[in-house]
Amino acid sequence: MAHDVEVLSRGARVARALLNGYALAIYLFLFAPIVLLVLFSFNANRYGTFPITGWTLEWYRAAVSDYQVHGAVTTTLKVAAQVTLISAIVGTAAAFPLVRSRLPFREGIRIVLILPIMIPGLLIGVSLLVLFVSTFHWQLSEETAVIGQSVYTTPFVILLVAARLQGFDNALERAAADLGANTFQRLRRVVLPLIFPAILAGALFAFTLSLDEFIITYFLIGANNTLPIYIYTQIKFGITPEVNAVASLLLAGSLTLLAVAFALPQLVRRARRAVMRVTTA
Amino acid sequence: MAHDVEVLSRGARVARALLNGYALAIYLFLFAPIVLLVLFSFNANRYGTFPITGWTLEWYRAAVSDYQVHGAVTTTLKVAAQVTLISAIVGTAAAFPLVRSRLPFREGIRIVLILPIMIPGLLIGVSLLVLFVSTFHWQLSEETAVIGQSVYTTPFVILLVAARLQGFDNALERAAADLGANTFQRLRRVVLPLIFPAILAGALFAFTLSLDEFIITYFLIGANNTLPIYIYTQIKFGITPEVNAVASLLLAGSLTLLAVAFALPQLVRRARRAVMRVTTA
């Protein structure tokens, strides 16, 4: 929190002020495009850019009543729901052996696990396309997109839950064993309740990633449209304020979900305490 | 490392074995597409899929001698070099105030800083396109792509360097001040040498991200081609073993860079010790 040194010579004080100003400028620059995107979506000017001629909600109204947007939203949510379910269940179960067991090459797996996160979506998309179409001769559909996105989102859940398990005080599980709980009772009464916030955060995270994912989905979903694909195809015809509005809505949804995911551990704790107060009162 | 409990009842032992097997299956599934992609790039079969009729380097030879690939590689490296330089310098300088100063809303900035990492590239691309084309009326070029990618890569450098600064023992800087070093001497002799591995890792990271970035580049680079864009346009015409080879090369390059970035702190330490031994001998 504090400065490294509080008492400064004059030269040092000037240098610090300059650096602070510079950093603020950088931060502004980093966030400017996003801010402008949102700004333009409220702009009455129908070219979706400066000058701002007035404020309007018209583009939002247009977007919300567009049947193409409706279809895209429905598909996006359907895919996201399936991806979330798969990632949460598969990811949680896969996180346990990563932290707990004597799985061979455990450290190796952990590093390699970061790969699907690091590997460009383009390559995941390409390789899954090769696998599904050229090898399995499957028809592309929502389901192939779900599988493709899950390959990308599951590692996030694994890492989140594994991090929580890593930080999990093993003594708690030993204490439960010591007090007579068998493996399943330990899991149900001690471990799962305590890692639940991480699972929930992982699920929310997977949901958000799925909402926003473009390239893997684009390769694998066939003729269907998700919201990012809708935005992409619209942009090809030119930037319109309607697209800005759709993009802003997608952004708002994603940010809200991320905020909830970050705040989750505290929310769960508070809810639990409230329940406790009621039950013991 | 160790199990939470070593002495198990038979039921628990069976459950553990099943879970381990399940997890291994998951990990295989997550890595299968990437492994197949590389496998197919060595496959003599010219449809780029099963059956594997023999091993060949022909697709690599074809890819390497393709003039389109040459052009894409050149552009990719030029863009990546510029992005790396910008991100490393801008990101390092911006990391200091984030950790050290009493910048207003410092905690807020830190959270918001994760946004360009979290925000889908699609939205960054769209908003920068709006900004550059509709607002500034710029011509799209390599330079606009460099700016766009930097918006996306710089936060990674900021976060990496900030994490190192956070873990930096402030007492070291105090000790330097105590021993008579002014602000600039402290920076030059103590702080920069010690955070250098993080800066280098951040730069490598930015380079890798730039190599692999598709969607922002696609929107902003205009008529030019980078390697990911080349792969994308090729895939539109159908999956060929040449594309598999190019994708595999891109993958190999990215993974090597990432491995170096992860191993960097240790490498730097070892190099330093070797130099020390020579100078003091």
Next chain:
Amino acid sequence: MTTVPPLADADSRPDTAGIDLRGVVKQYGTQAALRGLDLQIRDGEFFCLLGPSGCGKTTTLNLIGGFVAPTEGEIWIQGKRVDQLPPHKRPVNTVFQSYALFPHMSVLENVRFGLKMDRVPRDVSSERAAQALGLVGLEEFGSRMPAQLSGGQQQRVAVARALVKRPAVLLLDEPLGALDLKLRQRLQIELAQIHRDVGTTFVYVTHDQEEAMSMADRIAVMNGGRIEQLGTPEEIYRGPVSRFVADFIGDSNFFEATVEGAVAQLPDGSRVACAGGRSGAATLMVRPEAIVLHGGDGSIAGHVVQTSFLGSYIRIAVETPAAGAPVIVALRDGAAVPALGEGVMLSWTAADGVVLEPGPAA
């Protein structure tokens, strides 16, 4: 070097009371955490496993508790062989170093957890949990969450939670390590009282010699995966069998010496009294409070390099050619204190000069 003689017939059933570890070896990979441990703990005693970190004391506790499987050897508790039983089937309960209270359960639920697992009816378990909380003086705290308690209170909840199951053996893994000195001293007295009240065997692990000495009936001093000495606090303090034990328990001064009968010759040629025992090269150990300044016959010469008033005693550091490090002397308050730099003579009675195997400084 345990004082418990190995049983004549290795296959005979051990004594049905207490805990019996027979030839227990524990390897982690190629590293031996325990190198063949034979240990009998009597029913109802307050037993301490004492030693530095890595000596194997916690591994021993974990073996008894069932969290760790022995590589070799047998573990018997009250006449029943337990080494293949998982922890939830052993008649022992543990107070963990971190307390390991379940953070998502109230204090009462924590204490009742063990009874719930045993399917004790809810009304009975509530009553017994309240009793256990009473034993540790926390009747009023049942509805609190663990995070709302102080460290000392959490420690007491952990004791109540373990005792509520009425185990044959209570294992305690440095339960006072996280608390400050004054509180630790108070809880030492409390734990000893609880031990007398419930009559259960306590096996207590600590690296703090004062803690071990203040509570234990018997202490096993461990080092490098073995028991180096086993006995009452007084036996160990007065008659340490090795330099390691002498150094670990209490303060001590060491001299390299050549012993003949009851006389030890030191490196500077001076000859001092010692308890005798072995002859030839040896290490002579003398406690700081056993040294007399301005000694008579058989004294060694030195000069004072530090005098510190420490309240209950005055500590004098004396540099002498007879020893490598300054010799520490503890003077009772009220004794004549020499000045800094003053030359002094040191001596002690023969019984206070303990002769040990020769060995390098720790």
Next chain:
Amino acid sequence: MTTVPPLADADSRPDTAGIDLRGVVKQYGTQAALRGLDLQIRDGEFFCLLGPSGCGKTTTLNLIGGFVAPTEGEIWIQGKRVDQLPPHKRPVNTVFQSYALFPHMSVLENVRFGLKMDRVPRDVSSERAAQALGLVGLEEFGSRMPAQLSGGQQQRVAVARALVKRPAVLLLDEPLGALDLKLRQRLQIELAQIHRDVGTTFVYVTHDQEEAMSMADRIAVMNGGRIEQLGTPEEIYRGPVSRFVADFIGDSNFFEATVEGAVAQLPDGSRVACAGGRSGAATLMVRPEAIVLHGGDGSIAGHVVQTSFLGSYIRIAVETPAAGAPVIVALRDGAAVPALGEGVMLSWTAADGVVLEPGPAA
């Protein structure tokens, strides 16, 4: 409650020797870390700032070192006002708690760093650095990297690095905190010797009362951002001015009492001797080693709840209606030890019953 009287004229130039803190206040936001500190440290003395964490002792050190700016007040070192000078312009050097050795420089480079900053020529700086390393007995370690040294060696390098600049004041921030007990005791003797050799003023921060007492010429006991008592170790041990000081320095027993003259009446009605001073409600403090068992006149009755052989003394805990917590008695080895549960009488001489302000238990 400092024993240094405030100067009559607040604007007069302070003594040119030593360190002078005048009305120093330090606020962090709305939190006061120091609430008006007046403190004079004499040239060449070994001065200890002693107190629990959060008492303001480290803030005081940081204010002298220049890492923290005072909210109010002045700081003078050897007749020069320094509170607006950055650390690199003050005639002080610091040994940090974590040692803060530069991990990317060799030991010699670490020690030479300060001289390099002062543009001392390379040959001179090499010689002085070697000298400083010699002072701490590490001549041979110049080419090692800090990570290759043990904790005790790192600590000594930190001392050499700070002393090589020949500062007017050496600040030491719990420099032995990370080391184990035996090593700490050895380095305490060493540090005191270095202090005598170089003659520099040492200001030493610690929370360990034994450490403070064993080295310091004078101690300032701090609490809640103020100095609670200032004096020599003996003055403070024998005449603590408050329950806090008595509790922090040494072991102590407290009794609620009503004092009249040299007699204190305890809650159970018994009347015991005390040093007197104040009348009415008070807290009576007696050191464990000052209590005599089987006392005569003016004794209090109790029964033994624990006896522990602790080597250099035997600790007896006695429960009595006269005190809330068990009374701790330290018997010298060789004294008659009462049995557990036995009834005993306790007494002490009038001088040993220190009368303090009434106050609740800590």
